[in-house]
Amino acid sequence: MSTHQPPHGRTNPPGxxxxxxxxEYTTAEGRxxxxxxxxxxxxxxxxxxxxxxxxxVYVYNPGQRQPLGPYVIVxxxxxxQYRIKETASGRVHPKLVQGHSLLVKE
Numbered sequence: 001m002s003t004h005q006p007p008h009g010r011t012n013p014p015g016x017x018x019x020x021x022x023x024e025y026t027t028a029e030g031r032x033x034x035x036x037x038x039x040x041x042x043x044x045x046x047x048x049x050x051x052x053x054x055x056x057v058y059v060y061n062p063g064q065r066q067p068l069g070p071y072v073i074v075x076x077x078x079x080x081q082y083r084i085k086e087t088a089s090g091r092v093h094p095k096l097v098q099g100h101s102l103l104v105k106e
Contacts, residue, residue, distance in 0.1 A: 049076045049080065049082075049099070050080070050099050050102075051073055051076065051082060051099065051102060051104075052073065053073050053074070053075065053076055054072060054073060055072070055104070056069075056070050056071070056072055056087065056104070056105070057069065057070070057071050057072075057073060057082075057084065057102045057103060057104055058070055058071065058102070058103045058104070058105060059071060059084070059093075059097060059101055059102060060101050060102070067103050069086075069087070070086075070087045070105075071084040071085060071086055071087060071093065072085055072087055074092065077096065080098060080099035080100070081096045081097070081098060081099070082096065082097050082098075082099065082102065083096060083097075084097055084102075
């Protein structure tokens, strides 16, 4: 005895003759889709890194009152990633550090 089970996921109900060629700005779904396309695409131009090689920085550590450091930026990598080393000992930090975790003492 076999029973027919409907497919899972989105379906096109009978009588709905809408096509993909519809102007994507006329429907709510189309407007949403166009906004997603707009913000999903990468930047059209490269943005300069916030910190430069040789700059002295501190590393923000959640849960601690004082940041770690001081460190010196050894290498600037893409996507706001930095390789740093301790100023006092010269040891390179074992992991790449994200730009949002770095602080500069003023």
